[in-house]
Amino acid sequence: MSPKKTAATKPAAAAKKAAGKAVKAAEAVVEAVSMTGKPVPGAPGSEPPSLEEPTEPREVPPPKPDQQQPTPMSPTGAPSADPSTAAAQQGTYLTTATGVRIGDSDHSLKAGPRGPTLLSDHHLREKIMHFDHERIPERVVHARGAGAHGVFVSNGAASRISRAAVFGKDEETPVFVRFSTVLGSRGSADTVRDTRGFATKFYTSEGNWDLVGNNIPVFFIQDGIKFPDVIHAGKPHPDREIPQAQSAHDTFWDFVSLHTEAQHHAIWNMSDRGIPRSYRTMEGFGVHTFRFVDADGGTTLVKLHWKPRLGVHSLVWEEAQMLGGLDPDFHRRDLYDAIESGAFPSWDLGIQTFPDTPDQMFEGIDLLDSTKLVPEELAPVQVIGTMTLNGNPTNFFAESEQVAFHTGHLVPGIDGTDDPLLMARNFSYLDTQLTRLAGPNFNQIPINRPHTAVNDNHRDGFHQQAVHGGVAPYKPNTLDAGCPFFAGADEGAFVDVPVEVQGAKVRENPASYDDHFSQARLFWTSMTPVEQEHIVNAYAFELGKCYEQPIKERQLRALANIDADLCARVALGLGLAAPDRTVEYDEPVPSPALSQVGETWPTDARMIGIVVDPDGDLDGVAEVREALLAQGLLPLLIAPRGGELGNGLVAQRTFATARSVEYDALLVAGAAPPAPDAIIARDTKAGGSATVATDPRVGLLVEECFRHSKAIAGFGEGRAALEELGIGGAGVVTGDSGGDVVDDLVTLVSAHRVWERFGTTV
Secondary structure (H helix, E strand, C coil): CCCCCCCCHHHHHHHHHHHHHHHHHHHHHHHHHHHHCCCCCCCCCCCCCCCCCCCCCCCCCCCCCCEECCCCECCCCCECCCCHHHHCCCCCCCECCCCCECCCCCCCCECCCCCCECCCCHHHHHHHHHHHCCCCCCCCCCCCEEEEEEEEEECCHHHHCCCCHHHCCCCEEEEEEEEEECCCCCCCCCCCCCCEEEEEEEEEECEEEEEEEECCCCCCCCCHHHHHHHHHHHCCECCCCECCCCCCCHHHHHHHHHCHHHHHHHHHHHCHHHCECCHHHCCEECCCCEEEECCCCCEEEEEEEEEECCCCCECCHHHHHHHHHHCCCHHHHHHHHHHHCCCCCEEEEEEEEEECCCCCEECCEECCCCCCCCCCCCCCCEEEEEEEEEEEECCHHHHHHCCCCCCCCCCCCEECCCCHHHHHHHHHHHHHHHHHCCCCCHHHCHHHCCCCCCCCCCCCCCCCCCCCCCCCCCCCCCCCCCCCCCCCHHHCCCCCCCCCCCCCCCCCCCHHHCCCCHHHHHHHHHCCHHHHHHHHHHHHHHHHCCCCHHHHHHHHHHHHCCCHHHHHHHHHHHCCCCCCCCCCCCCCCCCHHHCCCCCCCCCCCCEEEEECCCCCCHHHHHHHHHHHHHCCCEEEEEECCCEEEECCEEECEECCCCCHHHCCEEEECCCCCCCCCCCCCCCHHHHCCCCCCCCHHHHHHHHHHHHCCCEEEEECHHHHHHHHHCCCCCCEEEECCHHHCHHHHHHHHHCCCCHHHHCCCC
């Protein structure tokens, strides 16, 4: 005889039944996907929603397959038996923070329906209190960012010069990476011209190692004491709090033109590196020189590089400006969508190695000067492992916002150097966490927890989550049996390299820091003509936004010391005279490795817009879509209207919602006649590029892709549409069927852009 169901067991049974329905619904989604190919990324939930509000209690749906949470660890680094979902919200019913079930959260407790709200409403008090304190101070710099989970696999090549366990042969180390802009607030746009942060937390078996770098290998300043100055200069003006998230203003160029050590970083920022296409196509650099220590105590100086396997690619300036309004979340969306669709981005970690000589110089380059790089032709980058990002955060705040990086988080086998910028960063990162994360226990937040045992003798403080035993949090002691004990070098202790230090106490730089222009010229002469053209345009735009004429003239003096032609072309755009060079130095040898163009790369998760005519060749569209998916690209169908188009095809974008900047290439697969909403009163984009046969918004799509040097293809009636629009030449492929154009289109996308379209050589 089955046990009688009580009031307590009924909800559980109902929840189980509802959960079973949800599993079946999810299985149906998986089956549908398997029949139609890869899903379009971006679904907000793991299950499709119902039309009506659900009323039958059930467990919370699981996270989406692409979402990960921090590995369950205790606050002191002990492996947890809890499942990965243990940190998520639990149970079927709404509760208070202390687990008391709530029956109504829509109405405050009042003295009658029209009476005053009562102070005794503890649920209202708790709910509003928590809401009022949901935000923490945003980062002063790198406030705008996005993160992802992944794994680093070492190939063992670094184990000969570093004893760090993370570099052991085939060692797999979990990582969390945060990409970011520098100057903007948390609510600013992704695609502004700016340096990008590239910070990686390695959860190694010996403790956490943080590699806190940028997408530019050099920095604005040589000494960290000037960091507040350069950031204050780049931030919005303090009186009006404008302009936001950009360097095109007087205070920035006032500082840079006076402080000429910043010129090398500035020219990188004015290059295409300042507007990356994607976080996935962005290099990362450790910036500083670090010291690797081998098992015998021998040392090697190193610089660290992240090399994206998809290549290094950028936006053009008009795209970056358009995206700031059309999709300010472009970079984070691109990262999340790629991971969700299974196109996991990867980077090779490489090192340049240098003898650890007393002067810490290499080929005349001061390795402690963070405004200098070492050309790869002088010191090749040796790959030591590969990082793959394969999981999106489950909760942005808990992970991406609360992750805390620190350049001083080192492990045995990796040590710092006397770079004065690095030493100031070692001080600064701990300081900032005290304000942002409300105290010294930020390493106990789940995303920051080490994956190894922690016994630090620290006690108390805000948000202490560990429950320490014992009575003697000091060394030496006998009351806790001497615990915890010191480790020797053979037991994995971190050992500071005994570097000899001497000299008078002074506030000055070595003479090797005085060269502020030769490496800026090295960068300029290493660029192809198309990249140089972009640099000229960037300087002219940024300086053209300055109000004060003397600042423009002073920066032109700096440009004259980099290259006379660069200076003259920028001066022409500003309507000013080009000054003469005032500084002499040896002519640097160009470094081809600094250029982004001229090669081909994988096209994983590149977005292809397909313009579809619902009355056209839908069989051909389906064939092209499957061919693109098979090669790892993500096609989005653009039609006059949304919804089902026929032949199992669904429009992801309409002529009204699509814009060229979302796509890496465009394929016109139909005639695309004007849609019913192609009227200016309803969509102002319908007012341009009007033709008899083609919707003007499709004409705008094609024209923008063309002038942004993107690949364009057309087949069938789509070929006629391109001819009507006058689109042809380099980077435009046409054919009778989709099979005639797909391979050529993918080849063009692998080179990123068709720079030769406008006669600019690469």
